[in-house]
Amino acid sequence: MHTNLTVNGKGQALDHDTRTTLLDALRETLNLKGTKKGCDHGQCGACTVLVNGVRINACLSLVAMHDGDEVVTIEGLASGDVLHPMQQAFLTQDALQCGYCTPGQICSAVAMLKEVAEGQPSQATHDLVGRISLTDEEIRERMSGNICRCSAYPQILAAIRSVAGDVV
Amino acid sequence: MKPFTYERPKDIASAIKAMRANPAAKFLAGGTNLLDLMKSEIEHPPHLVDIGRLPLAAIENTRDGGLRIGAMTTNTQVASDARVRSLYPVLAQAIVSGGSAQLRNKATTGGNLMQRTRCAYFYDTAKPCNKRLPGSGCAALGGLNRNSAIFGTSDACIATNPSDMAVALAALDARIETLTAEGATRSLAVADMHRLPGDTPEIETELKSGELITSVIIPPAPPGGQIYRKVRDRASYAGALVSVAAVGGRVAWGGVALKPWRAEKTEAALVAGIEIPEAVGAELATAEPRGANSFKITLIGRLTAAALGETLAGRRA
Numbered sequence: 001m002h003t004n005l006t007v008n009g010k011g012q013a014l015d016h017d018t019r020t021t022l023l024d025a026l027r028e029t030l031n032l033k034g035t036k037k038g039c040d041h042g043q044c045g046a047c048t049v050l051v052n053g054v055r056i057n058a059c060l061s062l063v064a065m066h067d068g069d070e071v072v073t074i075e076g077l078a079s080g081d082v083l084h085p086m087q088q089a090f091l092t093q094d095a096l097q098c099g100y101c102t103p104g105q106i107c108s109a110v111a112m113l114k115e116v117a118e119g120q121p122s123q124a125t126h127d128l129v130g131r132i133s134l135t136d137e138e139i140r141e142r143m144s145g146n147i148c149r150c151s152a153y154p155q156i157l158a159a160i161r162s163v164a165g166d167v168v
Numbered sequence: 169m170k171p172f173t174y175e176r177p178k179d180i181a182s183a184i185k186a187m188r189a190n191p192a193a194k195f196l197a198g199g200t201n202l203l204d205l206m207k208s209e210i211e212h213p214p215h216l217v218d219i220g221r222l223p224l225a226a227i228e229n230t231r232d233g234g235l236r237i238g239a240m241t242t243n244t245q246v247a248s249d250a251r252v253r254s255l256y257p258v259l260a261q262a263i264v265s266g267g268s269a270q271l272r273n274k275a276t277t278g279g280n281l282m283q284r285t286r287c288a289y290f291y292d293t294a295k296p297c298n299k300r301l302p303g304s305g306c307a308a309l310g311g312l313n314r315n316s317a318i319f320g321t322s323d324a325c326i327a328t329n330p331s332d333m334a335v336a337l338a339a340l341d342a343r344i345e346t347l348t349a350e351g352a353t354r355s356l357a358v359a360d361m362h363r364l365p366g367d368t369p370e371i372e373t374e375l376k377s378g379e380l381i382t383s384v385i386i387p388p389a390p391p392g393g394q395i396y397r398k399v400r401d402r403a404s405y406a407g408a409l410v411s412v413a414a415v416g417g418r419v420a421w422g423g424v425a426l427k428p429w430r431a432e433k434t435e436a437a438l439v440a441g442i443e444i445p446e447a448v449g450a451e452l453a454t455a456e457p458r459g460a461n462s463f464k465i466t467l468i469g470r471l472t473a474a475a476l477g478e479t480l481a482g483r484r485a
Contacts, residue, residue: 001174017171018171018172018173018174018216019169019171019172021203040207041204041207041208042200042204042268042270042271045268045270048270054244054273055269055270055273056270056273056274057200057270057271057274060199060200060203060204060271060274061199061203061274062174062196062199062203064174064176064218065176065196065199065218065220067176108269108270112269115244115269118248119248120244120247120248121247121248121253121260121264122264123261123264123265123404125264128253128254128257128260128261129250129253129254140404141403141404142269144268144269144403144404144405145267145268145269145270145271145405146268
């Protein structure tokens with residue numbers, strides 16, 4: 001079957017099997033290997049990408065479901081040689097060891113800050129009707145869909161904190 | 169995944185028609201549960217009808233002061249809605265306690281209600297499971313059943329329903345509206361939508377073949393507090409061992425049955441003026457543990473007593 005979508009600002013026309021996931025289309029058809037396949041069942045978050053600005057697990061979506069959508073992967077975050085602030089923060093804070101989960105962590109963190117700015121609550125949000133204060137507890141909870149087998153969580157938290165600014 | 173054909177109908181009528189033409193087809197909404205099960209070849213529909221873009225994604229006020237939530241709203245959209253957060257905090261809390269943000273961004277209200285059990289033996293295709301392969305037996309009965317049900321079980325199945333959202337909706341007396349394959353509209357209570365296993369655990373809901381959930385209707389919030397509390401083996405991104413939605417003196421439990429379990433004996437006892445611990449005990453007296461899951465009786469009892477202490481004092485969220 002046939003699907004048109006935009007990936008990192010560039011229009012793509014794909015002919016594919018109905019079974020092709022968004023993840024496999026990105027990696028195998030478009031050769032964008034930054035998005036990683038970890039569990040392939042939505043449990044690890046390594047495949048996190050932004051679809052129309054919203055983070056999802058690319059492994060649990062058929063590419064057929066994304067006709068007309070705008071997808072941004074880790075390859076689309078930087079502006080030329082200038083890294084996205086979240087990418088730079090992960091480097092500066094040494095927020096990785098093996099690095100396999102990192103593209104998913106970074107895409108997830110970028111979208112997470114937008115979710116907070118839009119007032120979306122999490123399980124760690126104590127006041128559901130007030131302004132959300134982005135505490136460390138909030139960041140940890142909101143990033144729980146991204147697993148890091150090397151357990152670089154303290155540095156991941158520090159990287160996100162450095163982009164988000166202090167708790168207010 | 170087994171091969172399948174795919175279509176994305178333009179409107180609701182076409183979606184219903186597509187299911188009539190192919191009764192073995194499945195509706196595909198967010199896909200977070202169905203595609204996962206298809207990858208493991210637990211589900212293998214020959215045809216998918218993608219309903220993800222149907223115009224069922226609005227949250228509207230009802231005339232009586234409640235809310236009508238479209239079946240294709242995402243979990244994130246519902247939990248973030250200002251009316252849901254202020255009028256139905258128990259629902260917002262239940263939703264954000266389920267899955268991860270990535271999953272909630274894709275998962276829908278209708279799909280959440282239709283998700284299937286997380287029983288490990290349902291997922292293990294090398295083991296018998298009457299849900300997956302009717303008549304093959306239940307491996308959980310004599311297996312690792314720490315997380316199995318304690319209410320409404322049968323010798324054919326002791327699985328639980330995994331939804332957090334449905335537990336809150338059951339406590340709020342919410343109803344679903346559906347469109348049948350014949351095009352008729354009908355409505356039933358969320359608390360009555362899922363079937364207990366009996367001899368046919370493979371039949372999971374009261375919905376008929378090709379029937380589409382179009383919306384969830386929540387009546388006006390009753391006075392009093394609302395709380396959702398969930399206990400699990402890790403702090404986040406895990407299913408419940410047990411959970412409780414308390415809405416004033418109404419109580420629904422998660423993680424204890426194949427459906428959201430309204431603790432009606434507890435509710436009746438509270439109305440009769442009986443103290444909280446005894447009222448909770450009235451429902452727990454009917455529990456049927458299966459060995460390793462007997463701890464759930466104590467756990468849900470304490471969790472519920474604590475939650476009711478707060479909601480009956482008027483505390484919200």
